[in-house]
Amino acid sequence: MTKLNIVENAARMVAPGKGILAADESTGTIKNRLDSIDVPSTEDNRRGYRQLLFTAPGAGDYFSGVILFDETLRQSSTDGVPFSKLLWDNGILPGIKVDAGAKDLAGSPGEKVTEGLDGLRERLAEYVELGAAFTKWRAVIEIGGNMPSRACLEANAHALARYAALSQEAGLVPIVEPEVLMDGDHDMERCREVTEATLQLTFQELFNQNVLLEGMVLKPNMVVAGKQCSRQNSVQEVAEMTVKVLRRQVPGAVPGIAFLSGGQSEEEATAHLNAMNMPDAMGGPLPWELSFSYGRALQASALQAWRGQADNVPAAQAALAHRAKMNSLARSGDYQSGMEQDAA
Numbered sequence: 001m002t003k004l005n006i007v008e009n010a011a012r013m014v015a016p017g018k019g020i021l022a023a024d025e026s027t028g029t030i031k032n033r034l035d036s037i038d039v040p041s042t043e044d045n046r047r048g049y050r051q052l053l054f055t056a057p058g059a060g061d062y063f064s065g066v067i068l069f070d071e072t073l074r075q076s077s078t079d080g081v082p083f084s085k086l087l088w089d090n091g092i093l094p095g096i097k098v099d100a101g102a103k104d105l106a107g108s109p110g111e112k113v114t115e116g117l118d119g120l121r122e123r124l125a126e127y128v129e130l131g132a133a134f135t136k137w138r139a140v141i142e143i144g145g146n147m148p149s150r151a152c153l154e155a156n157a158h159a160l161a162r163y164a165a166l167s168q169e170a171g172l173v174p175i176v177e178p179e180v181l182m183d184g185d186h187d188m189e190r191c192r193e194v195t196e197a198t199l200q201l202t203f204q205e206l207f208n209q210n211v212l213l214e215g216m217v218l219k220p221n222m223v224v225a226g227k228q229c230s231r232q233n234s235v236q237e238v239a240e241m242t243v244k245v246l247r248r249q250v251p252g253a254v255p256g257i258a259f260l261s262g263g264q265s266e267e268e269a270t271a272h273l274n275a276m277n278m279p280d281a282m283g284g285p286l287p288w289e290l291s292f293s294y295g296r297a298l299q300a301s302a303l304q305a306w307r308g309q310a311d312n313v314p315a316a317q318a319a320l321a322h323r324a325k326m327n328s329l330a331r332s333g334d335y336q337s338g339m340e341q342d343a344a
């Protein structure tokens with residue numbers, strides 16, 4: 001197995017022109033995705049769908065890494081090649097979602113804390129054996145009435161930092177994902193306030209627990225108004241506010257920030273990333289790479305094009321490759337919305 005170097009691999013994960021494909025849907029979430037195209041969620045259908053994604057022509061050009069779910073890391077291609085080997089051979093780092101999901105937080109009705117620390121050291125050792133190079137842990141912060149509470153932010157930040165320290169101990173790069181959800185009718189200013197508090201406490205805990213910032217990747221939400229808010233902001237406003245918050249709260253030692261898409265459409269997620277990667281419009285050079293680690297915003301069109309039919313695999317792979325290419329261009333501010341029509 002390749003000797004793991006977390007600083008080198010963290011830089012590789014956020015290499016210019018590339019991004020991370022989040023394909024780590026849990027068994028419940030992938031079932032929802034497959035239900036939406038009337039495909040039964042059998043182990044072989046899940047395997048086949050993931051194979052389609054990982055073997056899309058051009059995947060190695062646009063993806064620096066792919067995040068897998070436990071089941072997928074143990075699966076192989078139709079030709080019997082373990083997925084982790086298939087990805088390594090294509091120059092793509094395999095990663096693994098290691099959290100056990102967001103559970104109700106005692107004493108804070110309506111709020112969640114992500115679980116999965118018990119036995120994590122032993123699980124990480126196995127994931128190294130299975131070929132993983134990095135890990136992911138997602139904390140979920142909801143905005144509402146009195147939410148989030150300080151208790152929720154602290155509990156999630158603490159768990160993220162303990163997970164990150166354990167990952168680095170195992171030689172795995174942690175993707176630290178504190179997600180402030182888009183659900184709700186709050187405005188962008190409220191999202192800004194909560195995102196800043198979330199990031200501030202997260203980096204405080206990462207410092208407390210001796211996490212090496214050079215050997216991690218941050219996966220945050222963008223600063224956007226809630227989905228039900230009547231005032232939605234322009235692409236430029238979202239880009240400027242997101243960069244402002246990140247400049248305030250993310251140390252320059254972090255090599256890269258790879259955004260989640262969180263329910264944005266494919267084109268919105270690309271347009272926002274593109275605008276943030278125009279340094280002149282963002283007040284000068286940024287200290288970290290700004291990249292993508294999208295799930296839905298990379299897979300939505302591909303899933304619709306596939307619909308479980310073998311004949312549709314090339315069209316589905318082309319749809320994924322198109323999104324990957326658009327986001328790759330957005331890494332350097334070279335994306336234009338007209339490119340979507342050109343491809344259609």
Ligand code: 13P
Binds near residue numbers: 138
């Ligand atoms: P979305 O881009 O669909 O939000 O998924 C990213 C992810 O990994 C969520 O944990």
